Every structure is written in structure tokens, then in C-alpha cells.
Amino acid sequence: MRYIPNNAPVREDMLRQMGIPEIGELFRSIPEQLQYKRSLEVPGPLAEDEQLDLFRQLSEKNLDQGHALNSFLGAGAYRHASYLVADSLLQRGEFLTAYTPYQPEISQGTLQAIFEFQTFMTMLTGMEVANASMYDGASACAEAVLMADRLKNGRQRVLLAQSLHPLYREVVRTHTRFMGLELDTLGLEGGGAPGSSGRVDAAALKSALGDDVACVVVQQPNFFGVVEDLAPLAEAAHSAGALLIVVVNEALSLALLEPPGAAGADIVVGEAMSFGVPLYFGGPYLGFMAARDEFKRQLPGRIAGETVDTHGERGFVLTLATREQHIRREKATSNICTNQNLVMLTALINLTLLGREGLLETGRRNVSHLGYFRGGLAGLTGYRETFGGPVFNEITLTCPRPAADIVHGCLKRGVLPGLDAARLLKPGGGPPDADRLLVVAITETSRREEIDALLAALREEGK
Amino acid sequence: MSQEKTQTPQPARRPTGSFKHEPLSFEYPRHGHSGVAFRPLDVPEQDPARAMPGASLRQDGLERLPQLSEFDVVRHFTRLSMYNVAIDSAMYPLGSCTMKYNPRINETVARLPGFTGMHPLQPDGLSQGLLELMHILLEALKEITGFAAGTLQPAAGAQGELTGVLLIRSALEARGEHRRYMLVPDSAHGTNPASAHLAGFQVREVRSIKDGPAKGTVDTAHLAEMMDTEVAGLMLTNPNTLGVFEPEIVRIAEIVHAKGGYIYCDGANMNAQVGITRPADYGMDVIHLNLHKTFSTPHGGGGPGAGPCLCTAELEPFLPVPRVVKEGGEKDSGGKEPSYRLEWNAPQSIGKVATFHGNVGIMVRALSFILAMGPAGLREMTETAVLNAVYLRHMLKGVLKASTEAPTLHEVVFSDEGLATHGGINTMELAKRLMDYGFHPPTVYFPLTVPGALMVEPTESEPRAELDRFVEAIKAILAEADTNPELVKTAPHSAPRTRLDETRAARKPVLRWTPPE
Numbered sequence: 016m017r018y019i020p021n022n023a024p025v026r027e028d029m030l031r032q033m034g035i036p037e038i039g040e041l042f043r044s045i046p047e048q049l050q051y052k053r054s055l056e057v058p059g060p061l062a063e064d065e066q067l068d069l070f071r072q073l074s075e076k077n078l079d080q081g082h083a084l085n086s087f088l089g090a091g092a093y094r095h096a097s098y099l100v101a102d103s104l105l106q107r108g109e110f111l112t113a114y115t116p117y118q119p120e121i122s123q124g125t126l127q128a129i130f131e132f133q134t135f136m137t138m139l140t141g142m143e144v145a146n147a148s149m150y151d152g153a154s155a156c157a158e159a160v161l162m163a164d165r166l167k168n169g170r171q172r173v174l175l176a177q178s179l180h181p182l183y184r185e186v187v188r189t190h191t192r193f194m195g196l197e198l199d200t201l202g203l204e205g206g207g208a209p210g211s212s213g214r215v216d217a218a219a220l221k222s223a224l225g226d227d228v229a230c231v232v233v234q235q236p237n238f239f240g241v242v243e244d245l246a247p248l249a250e251a252a253h254s255a256g257a258l259l260i261v262v263v264n265e266a267l268s269l270a271l272l273e274p275p276g277a278a279g280a281d282i283v284v285g286e287a288m289s290f291g292v293p294l295y296f297g298g299p300y301l302g303f304m305a306a307r308d309e310f311k312r313q314l315p316g317r318i319a320g321e322t323v324d325t326h327g328e329r330g331f332v333l334t335l336a337t338r339e340q341h342i343r344r345e346k347a348t349s350n351i352c353t354n355q356n357l358v359m360l361t362a363l364i365n366l367t368l369l370g371r372e373g374l375l376e377t378g379r380r381n382v383s384h385l386g387y388f389r390g391g392l393a394g395l396t397g398y399r400e401t402f403g404g405p406v407f408n409e410i411t412l413t414c415p416r417p418a419a420d421i422v423h424g425c426l427k428r429g430v431l432p433g434l435d436a437a438r439l440l441k442p443g444g445g446p447p448d449a450d451r452l453l454v455v456a457i458t459e460t461s462r463r464e465e466i467d468a469l470l471a472a473l474r475e476e477g478k
Numbered sequence: 479m480s481q482e483k484t485q486t487p488q489p490a491r492r493p494t495g496s497f498k499h500e501p502l503s504f505e506y507p508r509h510g511h512s513g514v515a516f517r518p519l520d521v522p523e524q525d526p527a528r529a530m531p532g533a534s535l536r537q538d539g540l541e542r543l544p545q546l547s548e549f550d551v552v553r554h555f556t557r558l559s560m561y562n563v564a565i566d567s568a569m570y571p572l573g574s575c576t577m578k579y580n581p582r583i584n585e586t587v588a589r590l591p592g593f594t595g596m597h598p599l600q601p602d603g604l605s606q607g608l609l610e611l612m613h614i615l616l617e618a619l620k621e622i623t624g625f626a627a628g629t630l631q632p633a634a635g636a637q638g639e640l641t642g643v644l645l646i647r648s649a650l651e652a653r654g655e656h657r658r659y660m661l662v663p664d665s666a667h668g669t670n671p672a673s674a675h676l677a678g679f680q681v682r683e684v685r686s687i688k689d690g691p692a693k694g695t696v697d698t699a700h701l702a703e704m705m706d707t708e709v710a711g712l713m714l715t716n717p718n719t720l721g722v723f724e725p726e727i728v729r730i731a732e733i734v735h736a737k738g739g740y741i742y743c744d745g746a747n748m749n750a751q752v753g754i755t756r757p758a759d760y761g762m763d764v765i766h767l768n769l770h771k772t773f774s775t776p777h778g779g780g781g782p783g784a785g786p787c788l789c790t791a792e793l794e795p796f797l798p799v800p801r802v803v804k805e806g807g808e809k810d811s812g813g814k815e816p817s818y819r820l821e822w823n824a825p826q827s828i829g830k831v832a833t834f835h836g837n838v839g840i841m842v843r844a845l846s847f848i849l850a851m852g853p854a855g856l857r858e859m860t861e862t863a864v865l866n867a868v869y870l871r872h873m874l875k876g877v878l879k880a881s882t883e884a885p886t887l888h889e890v891v892f893s894d895e896g897l898a899t900h901g902g903i904n905t906m907e908l909a910k911r912l913m914d915y916g917f918h919p920p921t922v923y924f925p926l927t928v929p930g931a932l933m934v935e936p937t938e939s940e941p942r943a944e945l946d947r948f949v950e951a952i953k954a955i956l957a958e959a960d961t962n963p964e965l966v967k968t969a970p971h972s973a974p975r976t977r978l979d980e981t982r983a984a985r986k987p988v989l990r991w992t993p994p995e
Binding site: 016017018019021025026028029030032033035038041042043044046049050051054055056057058059060061063066067070071072073074075076077078084086088090091092094096098100102103104106108110111112113114115116117119121122123124125127128130131133135137138139143144145147148150151153154180185186188189190192242244245269270272274277278286293295296297298299300311317318319320321322323324325330331332334335336337344345346349350352353354355357358360364367368369370371373374375376378379380382383385386387390404405407422426434438462466 | 679987
């Protein structure tokens with residue numbers, strides 16, 4: 016086998032040296048009746064060129080976004096630019112094939128990168144501490160709820176905004192199901208009726224809050240693309256002694272919108288795949304978590320910290336390990352062991368490359384492209400913007416007929432116009448006329464002619 | 479774009495240009511630069527404040543973000559990479575982590591645009607290639623473990639483990655049983671009790687045998703005593719963390735099943751078993767695999783991994799959604815071409831554990847590895863991994879004390895018994911000194927049941943000459959310790975940093991860069 020350096024003659028020689036008659040002897044501790052005597056029925060072996068052929072064939076059976084397909088599907092997985100430098104650098108074996116920096120003296124590259132990423136995330140979110148990353152946005156959200164539960168020991172209720180991504184709600188439910196928490200839903204202002212803001216119902220929040228609520232979870236911008244007004248929500252949560260968790264799954268929004276920390280958020284979590292991580296059918300992505308300084312010892316996941324070596328040189332180590340499972344076992348803040356380090360590095364390199372100027376420009380371009388689409392939409396009969404609140408990157412439309420039909424029809428025209436929201440919203444779990452809602456993501460990667468094609472397809476299908 | 483005032487970089491503590499002192503990106507001079515260029519805007523420019531009336535916008539202007547050219551960025555990260563030791567550059571015998579070669583073709587196939595550009599919510603009909611790929615991978619993993627069903631969704635081993643425990647919990651609840659306890663051996667990895675806790679179980683520890691040839695394996699008498707109808711089951715790592723295949727595994731399964739419990743098997747040590755024995759065949763009910771261990775996907779400095787979970791038919795109804803379903807393509811389907819779809823409807827499912835379908839990019843790499851190996855190659859992998867570990871144990875006989883007399887498989891754990899006779903050194907110091915000899919140290923102080931544990935897992939990837947060099951390095955370090963213990967105690971001496979003050983880092987945490995006063 017081409018990957019294995021010790022071939023049969025070398026193996027024979029090693030066995031001979033140890034006085035072991037044959038390799039089967041090595042497994043004599045496995046009871047005879049438990050040994051698998053047949054050959055595994057798995058495909059292969061394939062030579063390199065055969066592998067390439069097979070994977071090319073498989074990949075060509077897909078229709079990818081932006082090349083074969085003109086897509087405006089977002090809903091927590093957004094297409095943004097990734098720069099070649101990022102992928103080139105992270106393929107260096109020193110990054111690619113190292114493991115967790117348990118031995119800091121020979122892992123300073125990974126550790127300094129984590130420290131830089133933590134710094135970026137604190138600046139972007141307006142928080143004081145951030146961890147080294149989490150699996151993805153939804154599991155980060157679940158971890159934040161569990162963290163709030165620890166911080167607000169004894170409070171059992173969690174208020175989840177209806178405008179939180181439905182799959183995030185599902186993941187929170189899975190992770191908290193047996194933790195004795197009660198998940199309640201916080202509706203949209205005006206019940207999400209036509210022309211309402213699409214924001215969280217702040218009045219309903221006030222009446223739902225009580226001394227049994229551990230945290231309030233809202234998404235910014237929310238599932239419908241609407242930008243929330245966070246400050247009053249934070250104020251209401253705090254006045255009832257609850258924490259405000261802000262979920263950001265379009266991390267590019269952090270370039271332009273008021274940082275959640277400045278609005279009073281206690282924990283900010285989300286998905287940072289927008290910083291140049293490929294769509295990749297949903298993963299690997301990049302969960303992140305940031306919080307107020309006072310909560311740092313309750314953060315889950317890995318954290319890098321600055322220190323010095325015996326010569327007084329600055330260096331970095333994994334720190335606050337007493338939170339973690341390998342020390343605390345069942346009392347740990349989480350069971351997670353790794354971060355998404357290589358994906359973190361993708362995002363970090365892209366952020367470093369963009370820098371201040373590039374990040375702001377990307378955000379502004381995003382606004383301009385969505386603005387162009389909205390301008391065109393005004394001339395389409397039958398469609399309207401569902402909500403009146405401000406939007407970023409994504410917008411919800413009420414279609415003249417069921418959104419599933421619109422999607423189906425547009426696909427025949429080579430356009431995937433967005434998400435038929437009812438696919439993810441539970442029956443009765445969304446605004447009225449949920450089956451007519453189409454959530455359209457327009458990023459700065461959408462070209463003018465692509466947006467024109469979308470508008471044309473919508474016009475035809477709306478007739 | 480606005481021109482920022484140039485900020486003076488922080489003074490370097492050593493002469494500039496030293497590769498060992500790369501500043502943080504935030505400490506570079508800032509000249510209003512960006513490493514990217516934009517194509518001309520093809521739509522009318524909009525002012526964010528006017529486009530988003532009523533939205534609060536950022537006031538701080540992100541003015542502390544770096545402002546670097548593309549080349550600055552390349553040099554910065556290239557230098558950082560040079561401070562890392564990795565499997566590509568050195569033997570990395572980190573026990574329980576299976577640090578093996580990461581084939582480069584896997585990186586190439588994983589970057590095909592037909593994979594990278596796929597949206598997780600696009601219609602199934604547009605995703606046939608990836609759904610087929612996920613199906614092939616899951617079938618292969620079912621064959622390798624012997625299980626009837628599974629999910630690829632968990633993003634990492636710990637999430638796979640949580641999934642497994644949730645399946646057990648859900649199956650019990652579905653029978654109307656509210657069992658409170660989960661048994662975990664004292665030698666288990668820390669994630670096991672942490673995951674059991676997240677599934678709402680109280681953890682009870684099962685003793686391992688303390689002496690004799692079976693030392694370190696599960697004490698079945700104690701297990702039988704603990705196992706009752708209040709206990710959901712047992713979380714078991716097999717081979718255990720000492721690398722020993724549980725001799726009483728069949729009996730263990732009988733004890734747990736007799737009281738209606740389930741066994742969750744931690745698949746961390748699958749590299750000792752592929753093609754040799756199958757967890758389902760020896761009575762396990764559910765297992766998670768680490769694709770980044772056994773199936774060679776890059777560890778990446780700590781993720782992303784993937785933690786598929788495989789289980790018996792009995793636990794299948796509780797698997798996470800959506801599941802990949804194949805239709806047609808069988809002999810009896812009348813020549814219908816196979817097609818694949820995602821099934822979201824499963825009333826008894828535990829729900830979703832990850833946002834979408836898990837770390838699909840990792841699945842592509844793992845399948846590529848399995849295909850390159852084939853059935854014979856997979857067996858050769860396991861045999862060689864075990865041979866290499868047994869060889870190291872043999873060659874270190876009389877040098878380091880193995881923690882068990884029992885035969886070991888893919889890894890070997892040494893204790894610190896007798897180590898201090900060499901100039902009073904301890905396990906950590908030995909490990910740190912290995913860095914100066916060009917090795918990443920093995921896992922240290924785990925499992926907790928072995929005093930001063932040094933856990934070595936060479937994998938099938940190490941050539942004999944490298945194994946020999948490792949043995950010689952250990953011997954040389956012990957000899958150094960006899961004559962010059964300070965040299966060992968203050969190691970490493972050739973790494974980018976000497977020993978780092980971890981106590982200071984934890985007592986006065988500095989977790990982000992802040993601008994100098």
C-alpha cells in the first residue's frame with residue numbers, strides 16, 4: 016500500500032527480530048470467534064488517477080452555486096469571496112497536519128493564530144473574550160444556552176426568538192433536551208403580519224420575562240434578514256436578570272452593524288463561514304463564541320492566552336483548561352475537545368487579508384447589491400417585501416403563489432431564487448402565509464446580470 | 479478608502495528579522511492598505527445608513543484591524559507555520575490521537591468545485607453526487623464496524639459521542655424507562671463523562687482491575703454489581719486506553735444487555751481493529767468514529783474532524799435527521815437508475831445535532847482514503863499500526879516500564895516507574911526533551927490510571943528507521959539525565975520557545991490583543 020512505509024519484507028524482518036512467527040500473533044488477545052475472517056466489502060483499492068476520475072464524476076453530478084447554478088439561497092450558508100492566499104497557506108503541512116497545540120513550545124504557529132482570531136472576534140462582536148471557535152453556528156448557539164443555564168443556575172426557561180434560524184432551534188432542542196430546560200418561543204412584532212417590522216416583539220418579551228428565565232436568544236440579522244434593534248431587548252432581559260444571547264449567522268454583518276456587545280449582549284455566538292469558508296454542503300463551518308469578560312471561566316471550548324517563556328519571550332498557550340472535559344470530566348463546561356482550527360485559519364487569513372478597508376468595502380458592496388435587487392423588485396407585480404424593518408444581505412418576499420412553486424418554476428429557468436421558508440418553519444411556527452415566503456440572499460458576489468436574471472425569473476413565475 | 483494614521487509597531491524583543499519573533503498582525507504598521515482588490519462595482523453604490531434606515535450602525539470604524547498587503551499576509555502566516563511541528567515534518571506519536579499521514583490527493587479531490595460550491599439546502603436533485611458519496615461512505619463504515627445503520631452528521635468525535643448517548647437515552651425513553659445513570663470506566667477519556675452529563679445522566683465509575691495480567695481492563699465483578707435497571711448502560715473504549723483489547727468483552731456485553739442496558743463504544747481506537755474485528759460483532763450497540771484519526775483526514779491543528787455514529791437496527795429510528803436514502807439501483811428495481819434523497823421525517827429521531835449535514839468536506843477526504851486503501855490495504859493499515867506499536871514496546875523493554883503485562887495493540891502506555899532514578903526527571907521533562915531530538919512528544923499523563931503516563935501511538939505511517947530513532951532518542955535522554963539532569967529538566971532548548979508559563983496565563987488571562995496604552 017503506497018501510504019505505508021513498512022512494506023511486507025520490512026514487517027517480516029521486524030517480526031523476526033521480536034521472535035513473533037506471523038502477524039496474526041499480534042492479535043491473539045482478540046478472542047478467536049470475534050476475529051473477522053472475511054475480506055471487508057468496501058470498494059478499492061484505487062490508484063491516484065482512478066481516485067481522481069471517480070471523484071470528478073461524483074462532483075459533476077452536482078450543480079454548484081455560482082457556476083452551474085445562479086443561486087440566491089442563503090439561510091445560514093452564504094457565498095462570499097475566499098481569496099487564493101488563504102487556501103494556499105492553510106495547505107502548508109505545518110498547519111494542515113499538526114494537532115491540538117498541547118505542546119506550546121512547538122505549536123506557536125497555531126496558538127498565535129488562535130490568539131489573533133480571538134482578537135478579531137472580540138473586535139467584531141464588541142465583546143471582551145472569545146474562544147478558539149466551535150463546530151458550527153447552531154451548536155455554538157446550543158453551547159451558549161447551556162452556558163447561560165450554568166451562569167443563571169436555577170432558572171429553567173429559555174426564550175428563543177421565532178426569527179432564530181429554525182435549524183438552530185432544532186439543534187438547541189437536541190442539545191438541551193435532557194438538561195431540564197424549558198424552551199419558549201418569542202414571536203414577531205404584530206405577529207409578523209403584512210407590513211410589520213419583522214423584528215422580535217419587544218412588548219411580548221417584557222411580559223414573557225420572569226425570574227425563571229435564564230436567557231433570551233435572538234438572531235441578528237434574523238432569519239428573515241431583518242436587522243433587530245438589540246439595545247431595548249438587552250435592557251428588558253437584564254431588568255429581569257436574564258442574559259441576552261445574540262446569534263449572528265451572517266458574520267459579514269458585523270462589518271457594518273452596531274456590534275452586539277455595544278448594544279448590551281452578554282454572549283454573542285454564531286457562524287463565521289461568511290469569512291471565505293466554502294459552502295460545502297453545510298460543513299465544515301466555523302462556529303464562534305464571544306462573551307463578557309466576567310463569563311470567561313464559563314466559556315466552552317479552547318482558548319489561547321498570552322504568557323512568557325523562561326527567557327521572558329512572549330508566547331501563547333491554551334489556557335483556562337480547568338473548564339475542560341479532560342480535567343473536569345462530567346463537571347466540564349462542555350464535552351467538546353477540538354475547535355474547527357483549519358476553518359478558523361481560513362477565516363483568519365481572509366480577515367487579515369481584507370483588513371479594515373477590505374472588510375468595510377465588502378460590507379458596503381453587499382448593501383449595494385441588495386439595494387439593486389430591491390430596486391428591481393419594486394417593478395414586479397405580485398411580490399412584496401414581507402417586513403418593513405431594515406434588512407441586510409437577505410430579504411423575505413411574499414410571493415403571489417406558494418414559494419415552493421416559485422422555486423420550482425425558477426429552477427427551470429436556471430435560477431434558484433432563495434429558500435421556500437415553509438420548508439424549515441414548522442407548521443404554525445412562522446408568520447402568516449408562511450408558505451408564500453421566499454427568503455432571498457443577495458451577497459456582494461451576486462453579479463448584476465445574475466440579479467437581473469433572478470428578477471426576470473420571478474417576474475415570469477409571478478404571472 | 480480612508481488613509482489611517484500610521485501606527486508604530488511594538489518594539490521587537492529580539493533583533494527584527496528573527497524568524498522566532500513574528501509580531502501579531504495587529505502590531506504591523508498600518509498604512510490604509512488591503513490585501514484584496516475589488517472589481518468595479520456593477521450596481522449603483524448605496525449608503526448603508528440610507529439603505530438600512532432604523533438600523534444601528536457600527537460607530538468605531540474597526541480602526542484597529544490590520545491593513546496589510548497580500549505579501550505581508552503570506553509572509554506572516556508562513557512564519558507562523560514554521561513555529562509548528564506537524565506529522566509532515568516529524569514523528570507525532572500522540573497516543574489516542576492516531577496521527578497518521580494525510581494523503582495529498584484527498585486535499586485535491588476535496589476542492590473540486592462540484593463539492594465546495596454546494597449549498598446544504600439546495601434541492602436533492604441538484605446534489606446527487608454528494609448524496610451518493612455520503613451513501614457510499616456510510617455503507618463502508620457500516621461494513622467496517624458491522625453495524626446496521628448510522629449518521630455522518632456529528633461534526634467531531636465528542637459530538638458523535640453525544641449523539642450515541644442520546645440514541646441510548648431516546649431508546650430507553652421510548653420504552654418508557656427513565657434510567658438515571660451511565661457507567662464509565664475510570665480509565666475513560668474525559669469526553670465520555672462530559673457527554674453522559676449532557677444527555678442528562680449521572681455518571682458512575684466502574685473500576686478497572688488494579689493488578690495482575692488483566693490490569694487496567696474492566697472489573698466485570700464490579701460491573702455486574704453496578705449494572706441494574708436504573709443504569710442506562712456503559713460507555714466503553716475498546717481496545718481500552720492502554721491499548722488492551724478487553725478480554726471479557728463478550729461477558730461485559732452480556733452483563734449490560736441482561737439488565738436492558740446499552741453499550742456505547744468509543745471508536746477512538748478503531749485503528750487497532752479495521753479489518754480484524756468489528757464492534758457490532760462483539761456486542762456493542764453504538765459507536766462513534768473519528769474520521770480524522772482512523773481515516774486520515776488532517777487534524778488541522780485541532781479540527782475540523784468528523785464523528786460519524788453507527789448503531790444497531792434497534793437504535794436506528796432515533797438517528798438524527800436528515801438521513802440519506804437511496805432509491806432504485808438494486809437488482810430488483812427493474813433497471814431503475816439509483817437516486818438519492820434526504821429524508822427529514824423520522825418521528826422518533828433525536829433531531830439535529832449539527833446545523834446542516836455535518837462536515838461534508840471531511841467525509842470526501844475519508845472516502846478518498848478508504849478507496850485508496852481498499853479492503854486489503856485497510857487490513858494492512860491495522861496490522862502495521864499494531865506491529866509498529868508492539869515493536870516500540872519491544873525495543874523499549876528495560877528502558878521504560880510498560881503499564882501492563884498484557885498484549886497491547888496499536889498503542890502502548892509507559893508509566894514513570896523508575897524514571898526518576900535518571901537524575902530525578904519526570905514524564906513531562908522526558909517529553910519536552912524529545913522535542914530537541916526532533917519528535918513531537920507522546921501524550922502525557924493520560925490515562926489518569928497510570929502514574930506519569932507516556933502514551934505512544936506510532937500508527938502505520940512511521941517507517942522502521944524512525945521508530946528506531948525514537949527508541950535511541952529515549953535512551954539518549956535517560957543517559958543525559960543520569961549525567962546532566964538540568965539539561966533535560968529545562969528542555970526544550972531548540973524549539974521556537976522555551977517552557978511557557980502556563981500558570982501565569984491562567985491566573986492573569988490575556989486572551990486578546992489590545993492597543994498599547
